[in-house]
Amino acid sequence: MATEYTAAPYAPADGFYDELFDASGGARPHAETLVSRLERLGAGELAAAGRRRDAIFMQQGITFDLTGAAEAADGELRDRPFPLDLVPRILPADEWTVIKRGLAQRIRALNRFVDDVYHAREIVEAGVVPWEMIVSRSHFARPAYGIRPPGDVYCHVAGCDLVRDADGRWKVLEDNVRTPSGISYVLENRLAMTRLVPGLFAGYHVRPVDNYPALLLSALRAVAPGGDDEPTVVVWSPGPANSAYFEHAFLARTMGVELVEASDLVVRDEVCYMRTTSGLARVHTIYRRLDDDFIDPLEFRSDSLLGVPGLMRAYRAGTLALANAVGTGVADDKAIYHWVPEMIRFYLGEEPILDNVETYLLSDPERLAYVLERLDRLVVKPTGESGGKGVFIGPRATDAEIAAQAELIRADPRRWIAQELVHLSTVPTLDSSGALAPRHVDLRPFAVFGEDISIVPGGLTRVALRPGSMIVNSSQGGGSKDTWILDEEVVPDGRPLPPRRATVPPPLPDLRQSSWTGQQEQQQQERSGG
Amino acid sequence: MRFSIRYRTEYQYDAPVADNLNSLRALPATTPAQRCEESGVRVDPEARLIQHNDYFGTRVVEFGVSRPHDRLTIDVRAKVETSETPEPPDPSWEALATDAYRRAAAEYLLPSDDEPLNGALDGLRADARGDGPLATLLRVSELIPDRFEYRPGVTYVGSTVQDLLDAGAGVCQDFAHLALILLRRNGIAARYVSGYLFAAPPDDSEDSIEVNTHAWLEGLLAAPGDGAPVWVGIDPTNRGRAGTQHVKIGHGRRYADVPPIKGVYRGSASAELEASVRMTRLDSGNGAAP
16 A cells, blocks of 8 residues: 555645645656655655654754744744654756745845945935835834944845745745744755654755755855954854744754853953953854844943943944844845835835735825725734744634724724735645645745855745644644755865864953842923023 | 033942943033033943943933943933023914915824823813914913922822822923923923923022022924924923923933933842032122132
């Protein structure tokens, strides 16, 4: 009964693009080998591999936040473990080439936009993006004004979310240029696949993903402020309570750098140091995995003493690189998203390679009326949030929910955007009975911007495990898939890493007290006439 | 008018503190209405001073004292000359709807997160509205001192406008915050101004007086023709337009964008704060030394 299930009973869902099978149910050319391998393995073998997978993931502690209610930060996937589906998603090389070029183009434009917003404002002067739109974004970071990071790189790590519509065309659903997460799952999934179902790889040249840590480290070193010594890079995590802590630790470990928290860092005379067992050591680049609001209480939230006081001074003085740069959140705001195609034309003089999903800004009263009328067919998102927080999906909403959403929008239209519903593509996925069934997917590729932009082949494919569902978040029944980019040409790996040399710590005392107190401020209370 | 200003702050800590990092926004600005002739900052214990202009254009002086200390003094001195501003334009309400106005208004029209709940200010907002934007500006500067008592001690540096409404009293910072909301809700862009006020007794008998830092605000008025919109200062603590007795440090959306001193230090010691501002007229005509 090894061929208990075959490709034959697999029926692509009507009205959606299936990535491995064509509309008639036949395997697409790049999937033929895979389909025959899956048939050879059979349901029993796959089920056994699934059990081994669960044991390994549990053992390695690859889990996400179980409450699903963690604080919002950009692009963080705050979810339960992503169950890894053993059927990979395969993208042919030519298709990937288009995605890769499209993403690089988009990230270059977003990077220019961030630079422009905090400096010359050319795109505003040219009348392309209204200044009121920019200053009203919750992540517009005034403390970043006038600061030029090394190499003019702002979006060191980007994770744009891509989807395919019913006609198979790729579209960008949202941009994440603050602290996108998920790359650790890409690497862990690949490793697990090669151990659990090595036979599936036979006959395919799948482009490797395991050079990501080396790629990231070399980018973080490339943007470090100049000096003679080998720059010191650290990963800054909010701590074990953060839902993506596993990934923070994973990246520090695989890059061979320190994982630090705020209390490990101190700024003196515009230079950032970390505490080590032998005193303070200079830090050149911080890969920070927390939002602007929590990096320096002197410049951001005055109600918070979290973060490293003085960090912005070091950053402004140019002795420290922060990745991603301060203020990138203005570029991945969901209302600003609307202008990204225009940004590409404005800054690069090119036509966008990847399209946006049709988006409506609600500040215009006519648009607003049009959207309110069609709420049952549209998707509505809050502009300043990410990671699926606060998203309203019209076709799945009850009348009461639609009315409630209309009320929210009317109260503050600028806080929302509306989008046409994308009919997400499907990839065959093992269902609970061990049969292949179409399930909807999205894709988050990861780009690293150092001296140039590199994009890891593939990315994180999230899959909605419930039949018919288009919600890929793991908190709502989502899983993940290994994403294969087929290699048709030999591409050399990332640059080899230069050897690390020890740096001499400066003769500064260690710190005994780790808590901070806000300086008493003075109320302004003068009045004339005594 | 010409003034010398000395703004001295002393923090006395009940236990040694370290890594005491501070940002000062205390140096007079140079604007069309005033010129800062000279200025300087000294701190004790001694520390390196770094200066930059922030997003709002305010001069910021930063320093940090890393070694343990139990006292910090910050001494700011400046000489500044203020001059009369031209008569403000008197635009129509319609003039505030143009693209040029909205672009200049930018964030100064936006509500802030800690405003009183809907409805609480509707009466005041309606009462503040005059025949045009200029009339509204002047009316706000009268309405607030009419309705609220100036009384130090009932609010504190972190108070919200709701606190002012609840107490029925407050100080200039609270009055300015309320005025900002009333103007913005009437469609007039408005920004918080931090500075110094030469609050001389009415008989003009004193040339050198002890004051505090002061807060007022500026509203944006559209200019006739193609002219750029103009920021016009009003002082809801002292009624009417801001004048030559007002020395501006900088502006922002609210107090938190231009605090005179903002700092943080390592440790949990508590501090005694003593601050004084002395303003001396340098061009007085009534007998004092020039």
